[in-house]
Amino acid sequence: MGKPLIFVTNDDGSKAKGFNLLIEALRPFGRIVAVVPSEGRSGMSQAFTMSAPLFLNKIRDEEDVQIYECSGTPVDCVKLTFDYMFTDEKPVLNISGINHGSNAAVNVLYSGTMGAAIEASFYKIPTVGLSLCSHDADADFEAAIAFTKKLVPAVLAMEHKDIFCLNVNIPVARPDQIKGYKVCRQTRGYWREVFEKRYDPRGREYFWLTGSFVNWEPQAEDTDEWALANGYIAVVPVCVDMTNYEQCPFVERLLERL
Amino acid sequence: MGKPLIFVTNDDGSKAKGFNLLIEALRPFGRIVAVVPSEGRSGMSQAFTMSAPLFLNKIRDEEDVQIYECSGTPVDCVKLTFDYMFTDEKPVLNISGINHGSNAAVNVLYSGTMGAAIEASFYKIPTVGLSLCSHDADADFEAAIAFTKKLVPAVLAMEHKDIFCLNVNIPVARPDQIKGYKVCRQTRGYWREVFEKRYDPRGREYFWLTGSFVNWEPQAEDTDEWALANGYIAVVPVCVDMTNYEQCPFVERLLERL
Numbered sequence: 001m002g003k004p005l006i007f008v009t010n011d012d013g014s015k016a017k018g019f020n021l022l023i024e025a026l027r028p029f030g031r032i033v034a035v036v037p038s039e040g041r042s043g044m045s046q047a048f049t050m051s052a053p054l055f056l057n058k059i060r061d062e063e064d065v066q067i068y069e070c071s072g073t074p075v076d077c078v079k080l081t082f083d084y085m086f087t088d089e090k091p092v093l094n095i096s097g098i099n100h101g102s103n104a105a106v107n108v109l110y111s112g113t114m115g116a117a118i119e120a121s122f123y124k125i126p127t128v129g130l131s132l133c134s135h136d137a138d139a140d141f142e143a144a145i146a147f148t149k150k151l152v153p154a155v156l157a158m159e160h161k162d163i164f165c166l167n168v169n170i171p172v173a174r175p176d177q178i179k180g181y182k183v184c185r186q187t188r189g190y191w192r193e194v195f196e197k198r199y200d201p202r203g204r205e206y207f208w209l210t211g212s213f214v215n216w217e218p219q220a221e222d223t224d225e226w227a228l229a230n231g232y233i234a235v236v237p238v239c240v241d242m243t244n245y246e247q248c249p250f251v252e253r254l255l256e257r258l
Numbered sequence: 259m260g261k262p263l264i265f266v267t268n269d270d271g272s273k274a275k276g277f278n279l280l281i282e283a284l285r286p287f288g289r290i291v292a293v294v295p296s297e298g299r300s301g302m303s304q305a306f307t308m309s310a311p312l313f314l315n316k317i318r319d320e321e322d323v324q325i326y327e328c329s330g331t332p333v334d335c336v337k338l339t340f341d342y343m344f345t346d347e348k349p350v351l352n353i354s355g356i357n358h359g360s361n362a363a364v365n366v367l368y369s370g371t372m373g374a375a376i377e378a379s380f381y382k383i384p385t386v387g388l389s390l391c392s393h394d395a396d397a398d399f400e401a402a403i404a405f406t407k408k409l410v411p412a413v414l415a416m417e418h419k420d421i422f423c424l425n426v427n428i429p430v431a432r433p434d435q436i437k438g439y440k441v442c443r444q445t446r447g448y449w450r451e452v453f454e455k456r457y458d459p460r461g462r463e464y465f466w467l468t469g470s471f472v473n474w475e476p477q478a479e480d481t482d483e484w485a486l487a488n489g490y491i492a493v494v495p496v497c498v499d500m501t502n503y504e505q506c507p508f509v510e511r512l513l514e515r516l
Contacts, residue, residue: 045306
């Protein structure tokens with residue numbers, strides 16, 4: 001035993017720069033077991049695999065760092081870890097990331113990084129999803145790593161909550177340009193897609209999805225998008241109860257009319 | 259124009275019994291355009307396709323019923339429909355289902371049916387996800403269809419809300435055994451998986467995921483699982499803002515310590 005166990009996962013796979021820098025940053029805090037998808041699985045949300053078997057391969061085996069690849073989704077990685085591998089010992093912390101690309105606003109619903117984080121939080125272990133707002137494979141993670149090294153000991157020292165899952169997004173900036181960190185709410189808005197139509201060599205029509213985020217409240221200073229646009233790290237605690245309590249009375253009246 | 263446009267999707271594909279019964283039940287209420295995955299896509303959550311092109315094929319073309327198959331996820335079906343097909347006219351109602359299998363409790367987070375419903379609700383059109391609590395391909399949908407026929411005109415007549423998405427789950431029972439319908443909250447709990455380990459012909463280990471839902475509050479009478487277990491149709495309005503507002507002050511104090 002000795003050092004505490006830290007579980008790491010992501011949706012970009014074992015070769016991603018953000019993942020490898022995270023592993024190095026976490027080494028001083030404990031023994032790391034990482035289980036990540038064997039290929040990039042961005043945009044996989046909370047998807048899991050029902051109709052295919054899962055393969056699991058150990059790809060790195062050091063005393064304090066063990067890394068596995070799983071053939072499934074980010075959520076499959078988490079389920080296999082907790083319900084198959086971690087039968088004797090539970091981790092003290094789960095971290096998903098560091099993702100290449102923002103998971104602020106409605107991205108929390110689509111993100112494989114956050115899907116895995118939410119899944120890991122169900123085991124009542126403090127969980128942090130980390131994302132850098134750049135899709136660049138060689139992005140500058142220095143500010144993200146600096147914040148991670150401050151956040152991790154604070155989360156490890158905090159009093160344990162029932163389900164605790166943070167969605168942390170870091171703007172693209174040098175560490176000395178970051179203005180600080182803000183607890184935010186998820187920005188309202190959605191993705192508007194543009195489908196690029198092409199024809200395959202056999203004349204069949206197909207579509208590539210490309211889109212952009214439409215912010216419905218760009219002026220709202222309590223939102224994660226505002227924080228990021230203004231140089232702050234955005235920290236949103238995630239709720240796994242999707243009930244719209246405000247709408248319940250309206251729905252009550254609707255059902256009375258049936 | 260004439261009849262109002264109704265959009266239908268699901269995660270079970272065009273051959274599913276629940277889907278085909280839904281189409282027939284909706285005919286009196288408008289023209290139907292359905293876009294469904296070309297194969298079963300259960301458990302796909304809010305996943306969408308970034309790394310592959312999408313194919314779209316019309317498989318049924320009647321005056322009031324048009325059905326398309328899309329090679330992607332349930333969310334891809336919705337995005338292609340709204341951002342590519344429906345450029346001139348928006349539907350008055352979106353319905354996802356009728357799913358074979360419960361999407362109550364935490365299933366709302368994993369469900370392709372509800373992933374599609376949530377996605378469709380972003381277009382500010384009233385949206386209903388419908389699920390029958392049976393995975394049987396030949397399940398008895400009579401109670402589900404009877405409720406759908408009552409719910410649809412009520413939703414069509416209601417005053418328009420900003421984002422409106424219902425998660426409706428119907429217990430397995432004859433219509434006269436259904437006790438009524440209840441507005442509920444999402445039950446707290448999670449899935450506990452059991453991985454069945456096998457070896458392929460080349461000796462490689464692989465895993466099949468099987469699991470069961472663990473209800474953390476089986477006595478709570480305001481939950482969807484309680485309603486279903488007691489013979490009620492469970493109706494949960496879905497919130498797309500995953501911010502955990504209750505935890506914000508706790509996270510504020512946590513960040514102050516960094």
